[in-house]
Amino acid sequence: xxxxxxxxxxxxxxxxxxxxxxxxxxxxxxxxxxxxxxxxxxxxxxxxxxxxxxxxxxxxxxxxxxxxxxxxxxxxxxxxxxxxxxxxxxxxxxxxxxxxxxxxxxxxxxxxxxxxxxxxxxxxxxxxxxxxxxxxxxxxxxxxxxxxxxxxxxxxxxxxxxxxxxxxxxxxxxxxxxxxxxxxxxxxxxxxxxxxxxxxxxxxxxxxxxxxxxxxxxxxxxxxxxxxxxxxxxxxxxxxxxxxxxxxxxxxxxxxxxxxxxxxxxxxxxxxxxxxxxxxxxxxxxxxxxxxxxxxxxxxxxxxxxxxxxxxxxxxxxxxxxxxxxxxxxxxxxxxxxxxx
Numbered sequence: 318x319x320x321x322x323x324x325x326x327x328x329x330x331x332x333x334x335x336x337x338x339x340x341x342x343x344x345x346x347x348x349x350x351x352x353x354x355x356x357x358x359x360x361x362x363x364x365x366x367x368x369x370x371x372x373x374x375x376x377x378x379x380x381x382x383x384x385x386x387x388x389x390x391x392x393x394x395x396x397x398x399x400x401x402x403x404x405x406x407x408x409x410x411x412x413x414x415x416x417x418x419x420x421x422x423x424x425x426x427x428x429x430x431x432x433x434x435x436x437x438x439x440x441x442x443x444x445x446x447x448x449x450x451x452x453x454x455x456x457x458x459x460x461x462x463x464x465x466x467x468x469x470x471x472x473x474x475x476x477x478x479x480x481x482x483x484x485x486x487x488x489x490x491x492x493x494x495x496x497x498x499x500x501x502x503x504x505x506x507x508x509x510x511x512x513x514x515x516x517x518x519x520x521x522x523x524x525x526x527x528x529x530x531x532x533x534x535x536x537x538x539x540x541x542x543x544x545x546x547x548x549x550x551x552x553x554x555x556x557x558x559x560x561x562x563x564x565x566x567x568x569x570x571x572x573x574x575x576x577x578x579x580x581x582x583x584x585x586x587x588x589x590x591x592x593x594x595x596x597x598x599x600x601x602x603x604x605x606x607x608x609x610x611x612x613x614x615x616x617x618x619x620x621x622x623x624x625x626x627x628x629x630x631x632x633x634x635x636x637x638x639x640x641x642x643x644x645x646x647x648x649x650x651x652x653x654x655x656x657x658x
Contacts, residue, residue: 329355345392353382356392366393370401377401380412384515388422402521405477413518416484416497423504426511428453433500437492442467446495448503459507463499466491473519483519 332355347353357379360367371377381399385392398418403410424432433450442465449460463469466487473483481487486494498519504512 347386353386354379357382360392360396367396368400371396371399377412388425390421390425394418400518402518411516411521413516413521416486416494416501416517416519419501419504419512419515419517420497422515423500423508423511427504427508430455433503434458435496435499437495439465442470444492444495446492446499448496448499450503450507452507459503461499461503461506463495463502466495469495469498469519484517 329351332351345356347356358375360378360381361371361373361375364372367378371381378396381396382392385395388395395414395418398415400413400415401410402413420433427433427450430451430453433448435446435448437444437446439445444466446463447460448463449458451458464472470481470483470487473481473487476482484494486497501512501517
């Protein structure tokens with residue numbers, strides 16, 4: 318399905334601005350087919366004004382505009398009374414319309430002297446409806462007698478999940494739905510050109526309404542989708558991070574953390590060596606008789622200390638890096654000279 322933002326970019330404002338307005342077709346007069354195409358694009362960007370199945374679908378919105386133009390009705394009224402049906406066996410989808418819209422089309426386009434007349438007869442499930450109307454230029458009305466309420470409900474049937482496939486008015490307002498149903502059949506018999514190719518959900522027994530409600534997603538999924546949608550805007554490349562993890566076993570950030578941990582450990586070892594040197598020097602001052610015996614050890618330890626200090630102070634750049642990593646009270650000693658015994 319096309320993204321709504323892409324549809325908005327394709328709307329030609331110069332074309333839509335030139336569309337003349339009148340009292341026909343919901344206040345809009347179309348003189349060129351391109352006008353209808355541009356208005357269909359605009360309709361596809363709606364949210365609450367049209368059913369969910371029409372949103373971001375320019376082709377389906379265009380079909381709604383064509384129907385509305387032929388019937389002389391408001392396109393958004395036609396859209397509100399439409400829905401998508403799918404064949405449960407073949408997967409084929411069809412557009413269906415509510416019976417209320419069908420009756421409005423009959424009253425608007427059928428060549429009648431006046432409006433259709435009807436009468437409900439019988440009781441309970443045995444109720445049925447008779448509809449009649451007289452065409453212009455004729456005196457004898459054309460009549461149609463519907464099937465009983467109970468038979469119509471049974472014929473429409475239920476879905477595999479146990480839901481009634483027809484209009485909910487069959488149960489909520491059965492006599493109203495009986496009239497809508499009978500008037501539609503009256504038109505199919507007496508003026509089929511009015512409703513050619515237009516059906517209600519009650520006439521498509523193998524079809525069921527399509528649920529276009531988006532599946533709920535977790536907060537983590539919504540945040541992840543938001544990040545990936547704005548990668549270019551925020552300088553974050555989720556694909557790059559995934560590739561780094563797959564290649565190195567960790568992210569770049571994790572590698573930096575491991576390097577910092579190694580520097581911490583090296584500096585701690587350096588400080589421990591310095592403490593050992595100071596301690597051994599102190600032991601040499603306690604007893605003068607032991608000084609000569611400890612001279613060799615002191616030289617060895619001092620050599621180790623000099624090596625550690627050389628590594629720690631080998632470069633000014635490394636010292637600056639360590640000063641950024643460690644706070645002042647934990648910074649390692651830098652640039653110490655050689656001590657005399």
